[in-house]
Amino acid sequence: MGQTAMNVILPDIPRFYTALAEWLACILCILEMKRRIKGWKLIAISAAALVLQAVFLTMTKGLDDFWWILCMAAAVGLMYLFLFLCCEAHPRDIGYYCVRAFVTAELAASLEWQIECYFYYAVDWRNPVFGIFLLVVIYALVFAGAWLLYRRTETKEGGLNVTSKELTACIIIGLAVFLMSNLGFVSIQTPFTSHQRAEIFNVRTLIDLGGAAILYAYHIQRIDLRTRMELENVQNILHNQYMQYQQSQEAVDMINFKYHDLKHHIMALKAEESDNKRKEYLEKMEEELQTYEAQNKTGNQVLDTLLTSKNLVCMKNHISMTSVVDGSPFGFMDVMDICSIFGNALDNAIECEKKISDPEKRLIHVSAFTQKNFLIIRFENYYEGSLTFREQLPVTTKKEPEFHGYGLKSLRYTVRKYGGEVDVSTQDNWFHLKILIPLEIPL
Known part of the structure; x- marks a missing residue:
């Protein structure tokens, strides 16, 4: 049946x-x-x-x-x-x-x-x-x-x-x-x-x-x-940031060379009798001194080079960048990782500031310090408009987003290698990127 x-x-x-x-x-x-x-x-x-x-x-x-x-x-x-x-x-x-x-x-x-x-x-x-x-x-x-x-x-x-x-x-x-x-x-x-x-x-x-x-x-x-x-993509970004660091090091070396040459300019200035030529010399020296002022002394050569190069980019684009960075605790980090963190964060901030029409509002603040056996790094920049977040990170506004937006992902990937975490927030048109990395050896 x-x-x-x-x-x-x-x-x-x-x-x-x-x-x-x-x-x-x-x-x-x-x-x-x-x-x-x-x-x-x-x-x-x-x-x-x-x-x-x-x-x-x-x-x-x-x-x-x-x-x-x-x-x-x-x-x-x-x-x-x-x-x-x-x-x-x-x-x-x-x-x-x-x-x-x-x-x-x-x-x-x-x-x-x-x-x-x-x-x-x-x-x-x-x-x-x-x-x-x-x-x-x-x-x-x-x-x-x-x-x-x-x-x-x-x-x-x-x-x-x-x-x-x-x-x-x-x-x-x-x-x-x-x-x-x-x-x-x-x-x-x-x-x-x-x-x-x-x-x-x-x-x-x-x-x-x-x-x-x-x-x-x-x-x-x-x-x-x-x-x-x-x-x-993350590996490419890391490599590109490291290459930028090497190029920046050459640029900083050139700035130091120019600075040491200033004494020769001073000697030429003393010997010059024409007031117009003396004025041109003074203006040129002032311009070179402003360029040298862009250098940062943090106690870490890699950070000095990175911050100086990014500051030069900011000056070129009329962006005011201030930094209070203690570079001494960064000795445990690989050079490429430092380049990835600061390079990606500052590149994104600079790109954002370029879109602001009023130069007086183009502001970037960078700080790094230690607190309770943690290394804290903060990047803050002013922004206009609105931001959309996905996966706790801002969504890129570029065309073909599937091929962009890897900068902050690379940064977060690098931070997590050291057991750290990244926090992103916005308040009153200020974009805040905070990085917390535990220090293996208390300072």
């Missing part, structure tokens, strides 16, 4: 089972993303989303062919709306999570219903309580497995930063999985349709499983590629 029973037309998955699976898959994604709502408000919206999803799928039961596909598309739209209301993320990231949630839900619902139908028809075990038990167990296993797999790929920075191409590829995978796994239920007049529903159940579950595996593999691959790309 069992073999014959499995050849009969088996019922479709109950719509509530599908709605519950889609809702649980969305909850799984919400737990991974940064939430815009919390507490009772999150619980209320989640409960309303489950009710809406269940009512919609139940009311649209019986639709066939094209209308059924539109119904499922609307169900995915409700899933996206649920994620959008609960999570603070880019629309592309939400779309990426939505596709993943839909494929996972399809797998859970298909697997559970196939196993339940097996016991119901093949084994002839028709116990409603057992059906509920099976629903709980299968859903728990599927979603717990998905949670454990994707949790391993979470980053401390948060946010997937999905590009348009990556989202398109993800949608294509999800759409292909859905169409191939459900084609036999849309119409019996296709080359891919079997007249034995048990076979369709097997195909659907296996395709959903393969689709979930493909999406996970794609997710791992894009995370790996993005990590390698960011690491390469």
